[in-house]
Amino acid sequence: MTVTVAIDCMGGDHGPAVTVHAALDFVRNQQDVCVILVGVEEKIRPLLANTYHSRITVRHASEIVAMDESPALALRNKKDSSMRVAINLVKNGEADACVSAGNTGALMAISRFVLKMLPGIDRPAICAILPTAKGHSHVLDLGANVDCSPEHLLQFGIMGASLVSAIEHKDRPSVGILNIGAEDIKGNEVVKRAAELLKESGLNFIGNVEGDGIYKGEAEVVVCDGFVGNVALKASEGLAQMLAAFLRQEFKRNLLTKLVALIAIPVLNNFKKRVDHRRYNGATLLGLKGIVVKSHGSADVFSFTNALARAAEEARTGVLSRITERVALQQPSQEIS
Amino acid sequence: MTVTVAIDCMGGDHGPAVTVHAALDFVRNQQDVCVILVGVEEKIRPLLANTYHSRITVRHASEIVAMDESPALALRNKKDSSMRVAINLVKNGEADACVSAGNTGALMAISRFVLKMLPGIDRPAICAILPTAKGHSHVLDLGANVDCSPEHLLQFGIMGASLVSAIEHKDRPSVGILNIGAEDIKGNEVVKRAAELLKESGLNFIGNVEGDGIYKGEAEVVVCDGFVGNVALKASEGLAQMLAAFLRQEFKRNLLTKLVALIAIPVLNNFKKRVDHRRYNGATLLGLKGIVVKSHGSADVFSFTNALARAAEEARTGVLSRITERVALQQPSQEIS
Numbered sequence: 001m002t003v004t005v006a007i008d009c010m011g012g013d014h015g016p017a018v019t020v021h022a023a024l025d026f027v028r029n030q031q032d033v034c035v036i037l038v039g040v041e042e043k044i045r046p047l048l049a050n051t052y053h054s055r056i057t058v059r060h061a062s063e064i065v066a067m068d069e070s071p072a073l074a075l076r077n078k079k080d081s082s083m084r085v086a087i088n089l090v091k092n093g094e095a096d097a098c099v100s101a102g103n104t105g106a107l108m109a110i111s112r113f114v115l116k117m118l119p120g121i122d123r124p125a126i127c128a129i130l131p132t133a134k135g136h137s138h139v140l141d142l143g144a145n146v147d148c149s150p151e152h153l154l155q156f157g158i159m160g161a162s163l164v165s166a167i168e169h170k171d172r173p174s175v176g177i178l179n180i181g182a183e184d185i186k187g188n189e190v191v192k193r194a195a196e197l198l199k200e201s202g203l204n205f206i207g208n209v210e211g212d213g214i215y216k217g218e219a220e221v222v223v224c225d226g227f228v229g230n231v232a233l234k235a236s237e238g239l240a241q242m243l244a245a246f247l248r249q250e251f252k253r254n255l256l257t258k259l260v261a262l263i264a265i266p267v268l269n270n271f272k273k274r275v276d277h278r279r280y281n282g283a284t285l286l287g288l289k290g291i292v293v294k295s296h297g298s299a300d301v302f303s304f305t306n307a308l309a310r311a312a313e314e315a316r317t318g319v320l321s322r323i324t325e326r327v328a329l330q331q332p333s334q335e336i337s
Numbered sequence: 338m339t340v341t342v343a344i345d346c347m348g349g350d351h352g353p354a355v356t357v358h359a360a361l362d363f364v365r366n367q368q369d370v371c372v373i374l375v376g377v378e379e380k381i382r383p384l385l386a387n388t389y390h391s392r393i394t395v396r397h398a399s400e401i402v403a404m405d406e407s408p409a410l411a412l413r414n415k416k417d418s419s420m421r422v423a424i425n426l427v428k429n430g431e432a433d434a435c436v437s438a439g440n441t442g443a444l445m446a447i448s449r450f451v452l453k454m455l456p457g458i459d460r461p462a463i464c465a466i467l468p469t470a471k472g473h474s475h476v477l478d479l480g481a482n483v484d485c486s487p488e489h490l491l492q493f494g495i496m497g498a499s500l501v502s503a504i505e506h507k508d509r510p511s512v513g514i515l516n517i518g519a520e521d522i523k524g525n526e527v528v529k530r531a532a533e534l535l536k537e538s539g540l541n542f543i544g545n546v547e548g549d550g551i552y553k554g555e556a557e558v559v560v561c562d563g564f565v566g567n568v569a570l571k572a573s574e575g576l577a578q579m580l581a582a583f584l585r586q587e588f589k590r591n592l593l594t595k596l597v598a599l600i601a602i603p604v605l606n607n608f609k610k611r612v613d614h615r616r617y618n619g620a621t622l623l624g625l626k627g628i629v630v631k632s633h634g635s636a637d638v639f640s641f642t643n644a645l646a647r648a649a650e651e652a653r654t655g656v657l658s659r660i661t662e663r664v665a666l667q668q669p670s671q672e673i674s
Contacts, residue, residue: 180563180571
């Protein structure tokens with residue numbers, strides 16, 4: 001069985017220069033995948049020049065959604081954007097998943113409009129992988145929903161657990177809820193009620209996880225509302241960048257420290273590789289009737305290839321049917337409680 | 338003029354072993370300070386053995402608030418706890434400030450009950466210093482309030498700006514609000530409304546700051562509700578610890594990397610010094626009719642000394658009157674709007 005991934009080639013800070021090259025690497029490295037390169041044909045074709053590959057198709061789309069464009073306007077006016085056409089390919093079954101490094105708000109709005117939500121899921125959530133002391137964890141929502149009800153947070157838990165159990169072949173991944181204290185009494189009313197729902201859900205719910213608990217790897221799935229999740233994610237990114245800059249500055253301080261840096265390069269590179277956020281690129285828009293993966297806008301070829309791999313893996317392992325089955329299981333007990 | 342700091346010597350993970358030694362260092366290094374060591378006398382006296390200092394007083398308190406004790410119970414039952422007695426000393430004017438490394442919830446509850454709020458301030462907020470690419474920023478609230486109204490966030494902005502203008506002698510420190518996008522339309526309703534209030538407040542309001550903007554140093558004061566602030570702070574702590582552990586592991590991987598580590602030690606130490614969180618120890622409980630500084634529970638002597646220095650500096654520079662004046666200034670325009 002082959003998996004077909006539709007790629008919004010015009011999205012992201014670098015457009016086809018990154019997306020098309022990543023697609024070529026992806027097809028070269030994975031034998032069971034096809035790609036449909038969606039975008040302005042005259043921008044894409046030249047990059048394929050000497051590459052003829054039976055698993056690569058180009059689909060022309062005349063418009064581009066700008067990175068700073070209003071999602072509502074993009075949805076209304078750009079019916080032939082590379083983003084929209086790529087999502088349409090998922091809708092009509094030509095592709096099993098799509099990937100875009102474009103405008104997050106527009107991707108969310110168009111995906112939701114075109115694909116619709118899975119039964120039993122009210123809202124999509126952005127789910128990303130973060131590195132932890134124990135490996136990695138999945139955290140959702142990271143910015144799709146600024147206000148969430150306890151029921152939404154429960155749905156995020158179900159979706160996250162279904163995703164992890166599918167792609168990591170785990171029976172009952174642990175699920176925690178992001179909170180400001182380890183005790184049950186802590187947190188706001190929404191989080192407290194959500195914790196109760198998660199406790200009754202049959203998921204492997206381990207209770208509250210504090211901010212530092214994310215990186216300690218206390219739960220395989222961490223649930224939070226999109227406001228808190230987005231702030232935590234971006235604060236982490238900002239801190240990591242600052243620390244990296246400080247470390248660079250110290251090693252560049254004078255001739256002696258530069259010499260030390262030369263000697264330490266292999267060790268520092270191993271460290272860098274280990275925390276390289278590009279390895280974790282690709283956030284899934286969970287809850288839709290279709291697989292949509294959002295790449296970081298600034299992604300390079302290596303990074304974007306990882307987002308493509310993530311999309312393909314989710315298609316291969318049937319994440320959507322896994323979520324649907326798990327949600328169906330949930331409904332009766334929810335009605336009783 | 339001397340400044341007197343009351344110290345809850347029994348609080349924190351290490352109790353008098355840390356707090357009393359830090360007090361001695363503090364008195365040795367700052368000529369204009371007195372300390373009142375509050376706690377179980379027979380635990381404190383032996384640590385002073387050969388140290389007689391005219392600026393050190395011991396005040397016996399028979400009870401101790403446990404780190405995991407319910408704040409409500411500590412407030413109701415432990416009238417003679419070291420924490421409570423230290424706060425009482427601020428209330429009755431014997432001390433200009435107090436510092437505790439004890440139970441945060443109890444410190445908040447007892448401070449609020451004993452000292453009461455400043456006029457025009459509804460709720461206390463926890464304000465801490467975080468290192469940034471440009472130096473450091475003050476962030477509040479970090480966990481005292483899980484739900485905040487726009488008016489509360491405005492008050493946090495006023496208090497934070499007053500604090501910075503007092504202790505850093507700055508006329509109009511920049512104030513930002515933590516949000517999930519740089520645009521005005523982003524965020525939840527509370528944050529949007531708070532941004533409007535801050536805009537009209539006369540403060541030097543620079544608009545939204547995203548999570549990474551904290552560490553970029555985009556604003557000297559960053560305002561947020563206690564849930565988001567606490568998660569962001571703890572996520573940052575967790576990430577920093579994880580990265581430090583990874584770096585250590587890489588340098589300890591084998592004999593060769595250990596050799597490299599030996600050579601790189603001076604550079605790594607400079608880096609470590611630069612991001613040492615102990616330098617920033619001491620979060621202020623702002624909004625009370627008295628200066629109360631909370632030290633990290635796990636603080637060591639160096640760390641706790643910094644919290645003491647922070648409390649003294651706030652007393653010296655008249656932070657409380659600065660806040661009171663600024664709030665009074667606010668009232669009329671708020672009534673008009």
